[in-house]
Amino acid sequence: MPITDEIKKTLSDPTPLYALAGAGDLAYEKLREVPGRVEALAADRKGAQEKATATLQEAQSLLTGAQAKVTETVTGMPTDLKALQERAQGFALQQVARAVELAVKAKETYDELAERGKVVVDKARPGASEEGEPSERPELTVEPVEVVEPVEVAEPAEPAPAAEGGAEPAPKKPSRARKGAADAAE
Template identity: 75%
Template sequence: MPITDDIKKTLTDPTPLYALAGAGDLAYEKLREVPGRVEALAADRKGAQDKATAKLHEAQELLVGAPAKVTEAVTALPADLKALQERAQDFALQQVARAVELAVKAKETYDELAERGKVVVDKTRPQDGVTQPAAELGEQPAEVEPVGDAAAEPASKKSARAKKSSIPDQTD
């Protein structure tokens, strides 16, 4: 029975919907800021062009002395591979810790978006004459009645038909 409980919980949990609504609300909020940022970027374009030109000149000057610097760096490489292995292992462990940290932040962000979405959904949901979802009321959803000929057929005929189909034909 725990599998069916898990399935019911999964199907009635509104958290993913709230997270989606929260993400949409956040995206809408950020998109409203775009026109102002575009205007600011247009105003700063000239300054950015001047900076880019200066950086290009610096890069060209660095390229002139690059072969000597590369030769110097190659001769300065550590000869001890054991030290390089230890540094690589330390780096890998740091990255694992970083990945765990990012996973925790992702979960926190998901929860924050779900809360934001819940607020958005609650604000936009009409309060009068609307029934609450069954999950919020603690009720089980009503069973769906069959449509068509099966719905019009009385229960006595249904049970008789079921008995007929389960009894093997004994005519020889």
């Protein structure tokens, strides 16, 4: 029964539903801001073009400087393998710490979306009060699933023809497996 317990636990946990509802509500909120932003961008298009041109020129000058810096860095790289190994290990540890930090932020965001979704679902649920107080939630019930073992099905027996005078049964035809083995033996 551990599988049915896990299924019950999974189906009775509303957190993913709340996270989905929260994400939908957040997307709706952000989409409502789009028309205002589009109007602001249209009005500021000319300024953006001038800014883009200036940024492009700045990027070209930075690229030239970066090429020189890369050349300088490559020529100045340490040739000591031990120093390179220590730097690589330090870098790897920094990346692990960063990955852990991002995982924590992802969990926090998921929890925030779930809480937001819970509020949205509780407000939308029939029977909620005027102040948005959640009504009582019905308990989810899961019926246990009966596991049925596979059953081998035998080939149907051929009915014996009624013989005149004698009740001798007709000889059986060999099954496909037997017939194949008999053919191979010949």
